[in-house]
Structures are given as C-alpha cells and as structure tokens.
Amino acid sequence: MDVELLEIRQHMGQFPPFDGLSDELLDAIAGQVEVRYFKTGSDILVLNEVLNELCYIRSGAVEVYRRKGELYNRLVEGDIFGHFSLLRNHKVRFPATAIEDTLIYFIPDSIFQRLCEEDDDFADFVELERPRLETVAEQQKKSNDMMVTRIRRLVTSYPVMVESTTTVQDAAKQISDAQASAVLVIDDGNSNPRYSFQDSEGKTWQMCGILTDSDFRTRVVAEGLSPQTPIGDVISERLITIQSDASIYEAMLTMLRSNVHHLPVLYRQRPVGVVHLSDIIRYETHSGLYLVSNIFNQSSAQGLAKLAADVRAAFVRMVQEGANSQMIGSALSTIGRSFTRRLLELAEEKLGPPPVPYCFMVNGSMARNEQGIVTDQDNALILSDDFQPDQHDEYFQALATYVSNGLDACGYTYCKGDVMATNRQWRQPLRVWKSYFQDWMANPTPEKLLHSSIFFDLDSIYGEDHYVEALQDLIARTAPTSPLFLAAMARNALNRTPPLGFFRTFVMEKDGKHNNSINLKRRGTAPMVDLIRVHALACGSKAQNSFQRLNDISQTQLLATGVSDKLSYAFEFLCMSRLRHQMIDLQEERTPDNNIEPENVADSERHTLKDAFQVLSNAQKFLTFRYPVPAQRQGR
Amino acid sequence: MKGIRPRQRVTQSNWADYFAARAQRAQDGALKQFFAAPLPDPETPISQVPLVALDMETTGLDERHHGIVSIGVVPFTLDRIKLSERRYWVVKPPRPLDEASIAYHHITHSEIAEAPDLEDILDELLGALEGRLVVVHFRNIERPFLDTAVKERRGEGVMFPMIDTMSLEARLHRQTLWARFRRWLGRPPVSIRLHASRDRYGLPAYQGHHALVDALATAELLQAQIAHRYTPDTPLKSLWC
Numbered sequence: 039m040d041v042e043l044l045e046i047r048q049h050m051g052q053f054p055p056f057d058g059l060s061d062e063l064l065d066a067i068a069g070q071v072e073v074r075y076f077k078t079g080s081d082i083l084v085l086n087e088v089l090n091e092l093c094y095i096r097s098g099a100v101e102v103y104r105r106k107g108e109l110y111n112r113l114v115e116g117d118i119f120g121h122f123s124l125l126r127n128h129k130v131r132f133p134a135t136a137i138e139d140t141l142i143y144f145i146p147d148s149i150f151q152r153l154c155e156e157d158d159d160f161a162d163f164v165e166l167e168r169p170r171l172e173t174v175a176e177q178q179k180k181s182n183d184m185m186v187t188r189i190r191r192l193v194t195s196y197p198v199m200v201e202s203t204t205t206v207q208d209a210a211k212q213i214s215d216a217q218a219s220a221v222l223v224i225d226d227g228n229s230n231p232r233y234s235f236q237d238s239e240g241k242t243w244q245m246c247g248i249l250t251d252s253d254f255r256t257r258v259v260a261e262g263l264s265p266q267t268p269i270g271d272v273i274s275e276r277l278i279t280i281q282s283d284a285s286i287y288e289a290m291l292t293m294l295r296s297n298v299h300h301l302p303v304l305y306r307q308r309p310v311g312v313v314h315l316s317d318i319i320r321y322e323t324h325s326g327l328y329l330v331s332n333i334f335n336q337s338s339a340q341g342l343a344k345l346a347a348d349v350r351a352a353f354v355r356m357v358q359e360g361a362n363s364q365m366i367g368s369a370l371s372t373i374g375r376s377f378t379r380r381l382l383e384l385a386e387e388k389l390g391p392p393p394v395p396y397c398f399m400v401n402g403s404m405a406r407n408e409q410g411i412v413t414d415q416d417n418a419l420i421l422s423d424d425f426q427p428d429q430h431d432e433y434f435q436a437l438a439t440y441v442s443n444g445l446d447a448c449g450y451t452y453c454k455g456d457v458m459a460t461n462r463q464w465r466q467p468l469r470v471w472k473s474y475f476q477d478w479m480a481n482p483t484p485e486k487l488l489h490s491s492i493f494f495d496l497d498s499i500y501g502e503d504h505y506v507e508a509l510q511d512l513i514a515r516t517a518p519t520s521p522l523f524l525a526a527m528a529r530n531a532l533n534r535t536p537p538l539g540f541f542r543t544f545v546m547e548k549d550g551k552h553n554n555s556i557n558l559k560r561r562g563t564a565p566m567v568d569l570i571r572v573h574a575l576a577c578g579s580k581a582q583n584s585f586q587r588l589n590d591i592s593q594t595q596l597l598a599t600g601v602s603d604k605l606s607y608a609f610e611f612l613c614m615s616r617l618r619h620q621m622i623d624l625q626e627e628r629t630p631d632n633n634i635e636p637e638n639v640a641d642s643e644r645h646t647l648k649d650a651f652q653v654l655s656n657a658q659k660f661l662t663f664r665y666p667v668p669a670q671r672q673g674r
Numbered sequence: 675m676k677g678i679r680p681r682q683r684v685t686q687s688n689w690a691d692y693f694a695a696r697a698q699r700a701q702d703g704a705l706k707q708f709f710a711a712p713l714p715d716p717e718t719p720i721s722q723v724p725l726v727a728l729d730m731e732t733t734g735l736d737e738r739h740h741g742i743v744s745i746g747v748v749p750f751t752l753d754r755i756k757l758s759e760r761r762y763w764v765v766k767p768p769r770p771l772d773e774a775s776i777a778y779h780h781i782t783h784s785e786i787a788e789a790p791d792l793e794d795i796l797d798e799l800l801g802a803l804e805g806r807l808v809v810v811h812f813r814n815i816e817r818p819f820l821d822t823a824v825k826e827r828r829g830e831g832v833m834f835p836m837i838d839t840m841s842l843e844a845r846l847h848r849q850t851l852w853a854r855f856r857r858w859l860g861r862p863p864v865s866i867r868l869h870a871s872r873d874r875y876g877l878p879a880y881q882g883h884h885a886l887v888d889a890l891a892t893a894e895l896l897q898a899q900i901a902h903r904y905t906p907d908t909p910l911k912s913l914w915c
Contacts, residue, residue: 045880045890049878068757070757071757072755073750073754073755073757073890074754075877075898076901097878139877141877144754238744238881238883239743239744239764239884240743
C-alpha cells in the first residue's frame, strides 16, 4: 500500500478489534475507507435504513439508541458501531447520533466480511452481542498479553528525525521540544536498503542511527564535543530496530538481547516511532521484562535472591495468559541468563577484572532457551588459552563459587551432576574444552556420554562469546561424520521411555512419594530433547533450541516427511502440560515439580498426552534403526 | 502569505462561457475533452455536486520560479469521501531547484530525476478532475501553478472554478464585522490555515505537507464548513470562485 494512508492505519491500529490485525489487513482497510463529517446533533444511522458499512469513530462522540429511544451506548474515538446490523439483515437496529462534531470512517461491508473470515479475534469481537464493557474486559485481559499485543500499540507519537548533518545542539533541542528521549538520524544515502524509505514528498531517505538521551551524555558531553558537531559523527554504527507488528514480547527480547533501551519501530522500512523500555514497563509492570530490568538494578546477591518470588509470579502469569512453551521457555531463560549475568558483574566488582579473558557458558535447558520453573544450574567456564592455573585459577574459582552460590539462592539449585563452573574439570581453557569434545566424539561409549551429553547443549551468556562458538563449530563439523558417537548418543536417548498404556494402566513412578503420578520430564520432555539432539548433531545443526533444531532437521532427509512437525507438536504439548501442572502446584502453594497427578489431568489432555507419548515412542524406535552401531565395533 | 504576488481575479460569473469557448478553441485533445465536460449549473445545491479535493506541494510560492513536486486528489461528495479512488503523484519540477527550496523540501536533484514529468501524468490528472468541482485550500497556489505548468507543456493553460476552503474561512473570520472589531482591538487575526481551520470544527490533526493527506483534510474541512455554516441546499454559486 502507499504510505500516504499511514495516518488512517496508525489510528485504527491502536484500537480493538483492529489492534490485533496484521499490518496487511490494516492496509486493506485504510485503502477502502470512506469518510464523512457529522455536526453535533446530526443523525449518523437512522432506524431501519439499509446499512452496508461498519462505522469507526475517528474523532468526536456518538450515542447509540435502542429502537424505542432508550440509550444503548455512548461511544468515542476508536469505537465501532453498526456491526450488529452488518451481521444480520443490513438494516439499522440501533440508530446513532453525533453528540459532538464527529468524523466517521466507513468501512465497506466487503472488507468487514473479509476481516470476520480472516481474523478469528476480530470475528469474536464483533459477533458477540453483549455490552461493550464486558467485551472490553475480556479484551483487556487479552491485550495485556505481551505475546499477542503488537508493539505498534505502544507507539504514541511520530519519531523525531533529523538529518545526519544537523548539529547535536539542534538535535537535542528538537528532542526536548518533542518531549522525546531519542532522535532518529537519517541521511539521503541508500547504502542500506533495509532502512530506506520515502518521505511524504517521495524522497528517499535512509535511517542511519539513533541518538538517545544517554548518548548525549556519553558520546557528546563526556567526550567534550562541541555543540556544533554534526550528529552523524557521534551515532554508533549499530542499529537495532523492530517491525511494528512484532509483539511487545519480541520487542522486549530484542532490547534485552541487544542491551538497548530504545527501539525504533518500523513499518516495513519506514520509522513510525520509537519505543523505550519504560513504555513497555509502564504497559506491563508485572512482566518478565520488569523483572529483568529489576535484576540488573540489584546491587547484591541478596537483592537478587529476593526476586525469586517474582520469577514464579511472572511464570504463572505467562501460563495463564496462554503463552506457548517456546515463549515461556525463552522468557524464563532470559530471566535466568539475566541473574547469571548480574551475578558475574557483581563478582567482577568484588574480585576485580579477570586476569585472562573468559566465557561463562551455560548448558542444558538454559542453553536451549527451554528453561522451566523447576531447574538446576548447569554451567561452565571456558578460559583463554593464556590461562595459567597456578596464577589465575584462584580468581576463577572464586568467581564460579560466587555465581553458583548466588544462583542457588535465587532458586537455581546446585547441579546434582556437578556440571558447574565450580568443578575444576569444567573450568578449563578453550584448548582443553576442545579436547574434551574431540574425545567424546572420537572415543564414545554410552557410559562416557551419559554425563556429558548435557554439554552438547551449549551457549555463551557472558564474556568471550566466540569461545563457545568455536566449540559449536567443532561439534557441527565433527558430529555428522562420527557414526559411533551418534550411535552412542542414540542409545542413551533410549534410556528413558514414555509410558504407553496410559488410561487403565497409568504408569506411575514407583520411587517414593510420587506413586500416583508420572514424571513428565523424565518420561516425556527429556527423552524428546535427547532424541532431537541426536538428529540435530547428525545434520550438523548449530541450533540449541529443540524447536529450532527440528526446523534444521526438517530441511534434511533424516526423517520422513512430516515427522519433524509431529515431533514438534508432541514436544510442545508435553512441555505445556508440564508447565500447566507446575502452575497448578504454585497456585495451590505446593512446591512445583515435574510430576503430574492424574486427578489434575482433564480428559482431553489425557487423550492428547497419550498421542504425544506415542509419537515419542515411535521416534525412539526409529532412532536405533537410523543410528546403528557400526558393524566392526559391535560387541565392544 | 508573504511572497504571493497579486494576480488577475478570475470571476465566477463567466465560467460556463469560458468553458464553452475553451472547448471550442482548444488544440490539445485532453484539454478539449476536459473543457467539454459540462459544468454544474451555478444554482445546483452543493449536496448534488460531485467534488474532488486537490492539493499540491510545490517548491515555492511563485509559479514563475517554482514547480510542482507532488499532487494528491480525492474524489468526494458531501456524503462520502472516497479514499479508494484517491490518486497521488510525485512529479519532476521543470525548473532547477534553488538551494533554499532543497533545504525546505528535503528534495535533491537525484530524487527529482527519478520522478516523471507532469506531462506524463497530466492526462490522468485532468481525467480525475473532469466533471467534478475542484476543492482546494488556498486557490492561489493550485490555480496558477497548474495553469502555468499546463501552458508550458500544451501551449494553452487550464483554469476552472474552485471551492476554496480557505476563502470560506476568511469570509467567516476576516471579513465580518467581528473580525474588523478584533483587528481594531489589535488582536491577531484568526488563523485560516488548514490545520487551524480544521481544529475549529473538531477535526483531528493530520500530518501536514503531504499532498494526499492535505487533500483528504481539505475534503473533510469542506464537509464540516457546509455542516456548520451552510446547508446541503446552498447553491454552488455562493461557494465557488
């Protein structure tokens, strides 16, 4: 669509039911809108008139009446009316009058019907005949959900934009005048098509950077630069942006991942606004993000430990709001990573700068971005190859101990298998780590790999990221051509099997207090993760997240067509089941665990769980067939 | 409006004759067709008149030195503004841009080079205006710029009756006894610019200085003016000029 109708699109996109629509549908509406002005007191809809348009209030106020003249509703900017008639016989049932000077956008019936067909939420919104308040209350609940609310909702004003030749003084003044906290810098180049757009006169611009309030402090004032410095000289090369129909949640993750507080919001390539961290926090104070920013504000390990309750609250909220397991896993992992990062920062403050560069590596669920609420810590230190144990290890041991104790206090319990940086074996220079992985892959036995498979989920969270990348590269290069290694991993992936006869012969864990329940991690999600990991290693995927690994696997011939989709659904269901039951535990003030109790399993859930277990079981059978132990080594 | 030079006044009484004469004389096919389309009778109620809002962005205020940069057109009636029938063009002004106007419009030489000449879209533009009464906000831009530009390209200019929402505002706020009283008191005159005028009718603020958005804004303003200050039966003759 031509950008000219942005004016209309932007306005509608802020209000339900339009706020949930894709940009594409919004464009379709904006291009077909018809407009009319109504003076105060004039009739907009007259009883029994034929109506072929949905009415949207762009400005002003409208009263809607019942047939007998009784007031039905009073509507304002952003509200719609007339939809009841469109859904029935196209005759006006509720007449409407402008009670202020009002501008109405009329949306043709054809578009209205298309919206009902293509967008379920829109259809729900207009089809339910009930007082608006009730609908709004429900909508409110929905729109509180950061996962589905689009970031454009938080965009309230156009971005301040200046040319790169503008002086910093002038730019600062424009920021103040607009009461903004950042300015977008544009020039007339076109070196980066990702950020080039046309202005209202058809001229092509490209966004080349952003300068924020704090940049003025750090990049201009602190550097002693003249107020006359062109702004183009002080902006950084790095530009992080987000699309206007991304979710608030995605925006939040982008901010965290990139450690920025301002995000230019783009509609395609055109900047339409800037969101600040505080916009999101204001929108959703109890969210994971608020928590994360709180984590980074803590000045002690004790302060961090106090936030553990907030983590649980954020978790419950996400499950209740219908987030899927990927969102929850990713949010909880982000929180876990933030705790770890902050603890490392605090440790460095306490111990001084590290004597040699290092990378703090996480393994297991945090590396896969699949963390749950019941989780222990799995981490390790990769040190520079300049590391001299006798001179440097004291420092890193202290660092690891500080972080590990801190994490335990925050609810990330010590790893029972001692996969922690406090363990000297897992606090080694990069070359030693390389030799570990080479040994695991070249001389594998199931026994040896039993306790090291956790290292094949690995990610960096602090320090020299490239150390971990080097290991990931090494694995992706070596694993696909190491049949013995894959066979050993495959065999280990069969150690835990799902229950099969689920209904009458409900398989219970026989060990102690959970007799009447099933451990959904041990019998479901964990074997699934193991299985997916084997295929991912076989195809040289560098992804760590199980869903992303399945994506990579589906690009290869490793599995029959459709199998990776099935696995993905089954995994999602198992994860969600586990998360839901942990939420129930928390709500009923029990300690959440990985067990599910049959009485808490709804009939529909039992059914689907059974299917999911079946998918897992079949996939496990295929695994032994796909990765056999090479013949000459058999019997060893 | 500093910089607008006084121009010969085009009066409304002779529009039908003027159109007939031009249709007769016109050499250019598109112009001949344009002038041959009948004008509504001056007595026609405004609610019966097909209208079209027109706005141009130009490189300056003087058609002898400046050129048209973009044109926006939105057909409408008192009942409905038809956004789906909107048209919008960016065109290349024939005269070289002076540095001042580059600074003002952020338009560079290379940018202009990519746009078509007005000549290439002129037939389409005339088609969009044909048979409809043109509505502008401040006719002393649209009228002379279009006339001059067409004259340069087709050897003959183009003039047509217009409703000028700014002059309708001026009648209310600049030419009344009250306005004279305000002036006498030394109060600043009421602004009759597009944004300020819209604001008085409760119309929302749009981003200005885009030909299409301004055309839409002008159409809405006329609807509001008619609703408040005139009636749907007001004859065309008391509105156009």
